[in-house]
Amino acid sequence: MPVVEGKTRVVGIIGDPIGHSRSPVMQNAAFAAGNLNYIYVPFAVRPDNLEQAVIGLKVLGVCGFNVTIPHKSTIIPFLDNLDESAESAGAVNTVKLCENRLVGYNTDGDGLVDSLAFDLAFRPGEEQILVVGAGGAARGAIAALCRSGAKKIHIFNRTRESARAIARDMKVRYPETCIEVVEAETVSEQCLAMTSLLLNTTSLGMKGERIAGVDLVHLPEYAKVYDMVYSNSGTPLVMEARASGIQAVNGLGMLVAQGERAFTIWTGRNPPEGVMRRALDMASTA
Incomplete structure (x- = not known):
């Protein structure tokens, strides 16, 4: 488990359901391997609570978050800007908080x-x-x-x-x-x-x-x-x-690669090579 302190930066994933997500395993493994003071947390968000959840995450100052089913399209009205990847896809799977503005991306x-x-x-x-x-x-x-x-x-x-x-x-x-x-x-x-x-x-x-x-x-x-x-x-x-x-x-490789791109969007750094895939492999055999 990562050590959480006052300076720990928070990212996460919102969806409904969310318990099946493999993203916390691979993202936290990459943060640890890269010696970055981040933690990745899953948030169960029902569709009728989506707007309030997005506002809350913004107010709390999280660095960003992933978006999964069923929110990938319905979250768009609650964001401030869309990257071309999200605009052309009509869906968002990654959000970054930049100067108090939420920017949506699609790394899928x-x-x-x-x-x-x-x-x-x-x-x-x-x-x-x-x-x-x-x-x-x-x-x-x-x-x-x-x-x-x-x-x-x-x-x-x-x-x-x-x-x-x-x-x-x-x-x-x-x-x-x-x-x-x-x-x-x-x-x-x-x-x-x-x-x-x-x-x-x-x-x-x-x-x-x-x-x-x-x-x-x-x-x-x-x-x-x-x-x-x-x-x-x-x-x-x-x-x-x-x-x-x-x-x-x-699609294992796609899951890893989209996560690696999200990691870079949030941190400005490339993730340690191979760490996310190995983390998923270990979780699958555990």
């Missing part, structure tokens, strides 16, 4: 890009990317991929109007990227055969569900699969891809 998307590079040696470019899902996670991921140089993205979602809405918005923000919606119940063999990265942004797989409409058999041998769902036992998508000889990982 850039954390994904970091993890793609570290865990799969994949960097957005000319390759075609297939994104499954059209919720808030998909919006943030697509925005970050566009900022990182992605040239062609297909969106596949059961509710196609949601996918079309994201495509319309992103085409305005990032005209250099070709963004198309899969207008069918299944992804065609031709589309899959040209896909270099399959990215699942939905919660499917968290309870063992399979993703309908995407047949991994048609992916090229050089394709890579990234499942934003994090599961100690592995998700069906990751296991199926690996069984087919396709390199695949789950």
Whole structure:
């Protein structure tokens, strides 16, 4: 346990529920390893108390805090400014108190890009990317991929109007990227055969569900699969891809990378290398 004293700086995370969050483990490990006098605390905040909680955190002078479900979008009206990452994603997962003003960021998307590079040696470019899902996670991921140089993205979602809405918005923000919606119940063999990265942004797989409409058999041998769902036992998508000889990982790396970026926003320093990931690994096996 970190030693808390009068000069200890406080950061935390708000959400409902919050008991499952792994962020306190990895952030406090990084603060300790970096010899920083910070403590990271979870705060359970119900939706009807969100505004009061944000005001209270600001008045108390916390350095900042993470935001998780269900507050990532609803917190926006209570902040003073948004970074481009949060504005384009339409969601906030990190807040910093700067000169008595609350500034919202979204480190999820850039954390994904970091993890793609570290865990799969994949960097957005000319390759075609297939994104499954059209919720808030998909919006943030697509925005970050566009900022990182992605040239062609297909969106596949059961509710196609949601996918079309994201495509319309992103085409305005990032005209250099070709963004198309899969207008069918299944992804065609031709589309899959040209896909270099399959990215699942939905919660499917968290309870063992399979993703309908995407047949991994048609992916090229050089394709890579990234499942934003994090599961100690592995998700069906990751296991199926690996069984087919396709390199695949789950969202652990993204969880770590978004946390590392939040750490830098709050402290102005890079976190000690590898500490957050090792802390999560140790917590998972404890």
